[in-house]
């Protein structure tokens with residue numbers, strides 16, 4: 001298991017830090033290969049184990065609507081942001097979730113069920129939207145790259161008429177989208193999730209791992225892991 | 231399409247009522263076979279079309295935690311309540327969601343993705359919990375019946391130590407549960423969802439049906455259906 005293990009805690013109670021360039025316990029202060037958080041290691045393993053199932057990249061994302069009710073929809077996982085533990089996905093700025101996230105609440109929980117390995121991951125965290133008005137050059141670049149990695153049919157969603165309005169005529173659904181190397185359409189945005197809690201349930205063994213975190217005085221996220229009853 | 235169709239509305243704008251014993255337009259006042267709501271008809275069709283996939287009865291249920299953040303987990307569909315349009319599932323009164331539902335918010339959204347037919351249903355509504363203290367005889371009976379329809383491994387979850395506490399010793403997971411005809415364990419409860427909004431997305435055709443409802447002066451739910459942009 002990676003990370004620091006405080007004295008007096010059993011194997012089932014592990015504390016470790018989010019990825020940082022120079023982890024504690026590296027006396028030479030040379031950048032070590034980034035230690036992967038235990039939950040991210042487990043999630044990566046599940047993604048591998050279920051990779052032959054095309055829908056293993058789909059999860060359900062719950063957020064809060066402007067009227068305070070929960071809402072929930074399927075989304076496609078688009079990988080981790082660079083070498084961090086932040087998850088990315090893409091959406092349309094004309095969708096309801098965009099408005100809810102921008103004006104009401106950034107809080108979200110992903111529920112991800114892997115049908116082959118029979119495991120569930122629940123990831124609770126906050127969402128950040130990277131849209132056409134983004135100014136941070138790194139994030140502008142990340143949005144461009146996410147666009148370039150979308151399939152043609154994925155890109156064409158962003159040419160369609162405004163989501164949720166009465167169905168438009170068929171011609172409005174037959175517009176060729178810009179290519180992967182062209183600038184993203186204005187409706188396209190990238191969403192990044194900062195994960196704060198993870199619940200990992202393995203149905204086969206009835207083992208449930210609970211990961212919680214808090215920020216330390218340096219603003220670094222300190223993780224705590226515990227096995228709990230399912 | 232079932233239900234009343236008001237004049238002046240196209241095929242894509244249909245209004246119809248929730249199931250009632252004597253629908254409007256039955257001059258003889260004899261009970262007609264219950265008209266099935268359009269969304270329920272579509273959902274029933276999807277359940278049939280995906281029935282060979284064992285996990286097609288699993289959906290993700292989003293609710294609100296006591297701290298106001300959304301939460302989301304996989305649940306098993308346990309059928310409609312009698313001949314109504316209300317969905318049922320079962321849970322443990324010692325789980326977090328039970329407390330959240332009882333003390334914080336009954337609002338929920340189900341997201342249900344069918345992998346074979348590539349359709350998504352989102353059902354927004356309120357949840358009612360039927361636990362061991364229920365007094366309504368019909369609901370007491372419904373809870374008993376739900377218990378009797380659980381598999382042995384489903385029933386054994388309710389003998390396990392309190393969910394979320396540090397993992398108990400193995401012996402605590404080896405208790406034989408009461409049989410299907412015996413009274414349900416005190417930790418067992420039935421949950422019923424009253425659906426208020428439905429969003430049905432067919433990925434293959436990119437067709438999205440939106441169903442909304444309101445209560446009329448008789449307390450009957452009046453449904454409105456519209457095709458919208460995905």
Ligand SMILES: Cc1cc2nc3c(=O)[nH]c(=O)nc-3n(C[C@H](O)[C@H](O)[C@H](O)COP(=O)(O)O)c2cc1C
Nearest residue numbers: 058073074075076090091092095096097098350431
């Ligand atoms: C399999 C599948 C994958 C989907 N992937 C995404 C996605 O990656 N991003 C997205 O915005 N919507 C995706 N959708 C559509 C959403 O589920 C939802 O219908 C849409 O985003 C509108 O949601 P909203 O009204 O809550 O904003 C997907 C739907 C399905 C069925």
Ligand SMILES: Cc1cc2nc3c(=O)[nH]c(=O)nc-3n(C[C@H](O)[C@H](O)[C@H](O)COP(=O)(O)O)c2cc1C
Nearest residue numbers: 120201288303304305306320321322325326327328
């Ligand atoms: C495939 C699958 C099916 C599940 N079905 C149920 C269910 O029907 N009822 C239930 O309470 N929990 C079910 N669970 C467990 C829940 O997902 C969740 O871990 C548990 O209910 C605790 O949730 P809570 O802490 O939000 O209350 C299921 C989990 C999986 C992976």
